[in-house]
Amino acid sequence: MATLQHDTNWNPTLYDDKHTFVAKYGEDVVQLLAPQNGERVLDIGCGTGYLTNLIAQAGARVIGIDNSDSMIQRAQAVYPDLDLRVMSATDFHFDTPFDAVFSNAVLHWVLEKEAAVDCMAEALRPGGRLVLEMGGKGNVEEIVVATRKVLTRHGYYSNASTQLWYFPSISEYTTLLEKKGFRVRFAAHFDRPTELKDTENGIKEFIKMFGNAFFVDIPERAVDPILTEIQEAVRPTNYRNGAWYGNYKRLRIAAVKL
Ligand code: BEZ
Numbered sequence: 001m002a003t004l005q006h007d008t009n010w011n012p013t014l015y016d017d018k019h020t021f022v023a024k025y026g027e028d029v030v031q032l033l034a035p036q037n038g039e040r041v042l043d044i045g046c047g048t049g050y051l052t053n054l055i056a057q058a059g060a061r062v063i064g065i066d067n068s069d070s071m072i073q074r075a076q077a078v079y080p081d082l083d084l085r086v087m088s089a090t091d092f093h094f095d096t097p098f099d100a101v102f103s104n105a106v107l108h109w110v111l112e113k114e115a116a117v118d119c120m121a122e123a124l125r126p127g128g129r130l131v132l133e134m135g136g137k138g139n140v141e142e143i144v145v146a147t148r149k150v151l152t153r154h155g156y157y158s159n160a161s162t163q164l165w166y167f168p169s170i171s172e173y174t175t176l177l178e179k180k181g182f183r184v185r186f187a188a189h190f191d192r193p194t195e196l197k198d199t200e201n202g203i204k205e206f207i208k209m210f211g212n213a214f215f216v217d218i219p220e221r222a223v224d225p226i227l228t229e230i231q232e233a234v235r236p237t238n239y240r241n242g243a244w245y246g247n248y249k250r251l252r253i254a255a256v257k258l
Contacts (some may be wrong), residue, residue: 011209012048012074021194023050026104026133032186032254033131035060039099042123044089044116045106049075052082055102065092090115097125101132108135108165113176121180124257130182136189136251137169143203143246146233147214150226156218164213173251182255192248202244203231 030051035041037059046052046064048071055062056079065087066072072086089103090112101120110116120130144165151160168176174184196202204227207214215223231244238245 010068010071012071016048016074021197022105023047025192025194026051027054029102029104029131029133029252030054030058032252033100033102033129035062035100035102040096041100041102042094042098044101044103044120045109046075046084047071047106049079049082049084051102051104052084053079056082060100063094065089090119092119092123094123098123098128099125100129102130103132103134105133105135107132108139108167111163111166113166113168113173114180117176117180121182121257126257128257130177130253130255130257133250133252134173135165135167136249137167137172139165139167139249140246141249142234142237143206143211143230146230147207147211150229150233151214153229154222154226159214159216159218162214162216164211167249168251170251170253173253174255177253177255181258183258184253184255186252186254188250188252190250190252192250194246194248196244196246199243201231203234203238204228206244206246 033055035055035058039060041055041060041062043052043055043062043064046066049064052062052064052075062082064075064082064084067086067088069086072084075082076084089106089110101124107113107116124130148160170187170189174187177184196206198205207227207230218226238247
């Protein structure tokens with residue numbers, strides 16, 4: 001996944017074993033992209049390559065980039081024929097422009113959003129399309145709020161104020177795109193409650209996978225009790241019918257480079 005301003009050590013095995021839903025939900029976004037035979041597509045934050053491969057199967061010539069070396073290594077092992085490269089979402093350049101840029105579940109990690117939008121605009125030919133999905137305003141809000149509260153209660157004030165994700169509203173992100181020369185053709189901000197795989201410790205596993213930057217420099221023995229407190233704090237809003245949910249709010253956008 002793309003540029004992280006914090007040291008999130010991606011674990012491709014844990015990611016594929018317990019968080020396959022990230023890529024699975026992205027299949028809809030590939031449908032919105034509607035990749036065409038022979039066109040050049042860039043997949044930003046390709047992770048373990050599942051969606052990049054779907055795009056390639058549609059006949060597109062796709063390049064996947066991700067700034068996690070371990071994710072790219074895993075993707076390359078599974079899909080040896082794909083063109084995959086370790087690159088940052090905020091600092092990439094290709095000499096030949098793309099017909100389409102695609103990104104799923106990545107851009108909320110990119111705090112330097114202007115730099116990412118600049119790179120995406122620069123990578124597209126005029127008339128080229130951008131199709132993206134990311135966490136939108138209010139995404140996993142209960143988990144974020146509980147994490148900050150519990151860390152503060154334990155005296156970890158600077159951990160509590162860690163800015164890990166950027167979850168914009170429609171107007172914030174489309175304004176950014178319009179300023180950089182895109183015409184937004186479609187934008188939606190919708191709820192997608194997402195069942196987490198681990199029925200016992202779904203929230204703890206989610207935070208261990210995606211939110212480990214909140215726990216930098218916290219002694220190992222203190223981490224698990226904090227995670228348990230966070231999980232219990234969100235039980236009323238995130239646990240139902242025997243399963244844990246992330247209350248995802250997605251921002252889905254299709255735009256054209258002018
Ligand atoms: C998301 O895809 O919305 C997301 C995933 C991990 C952490 C935060 C948000």
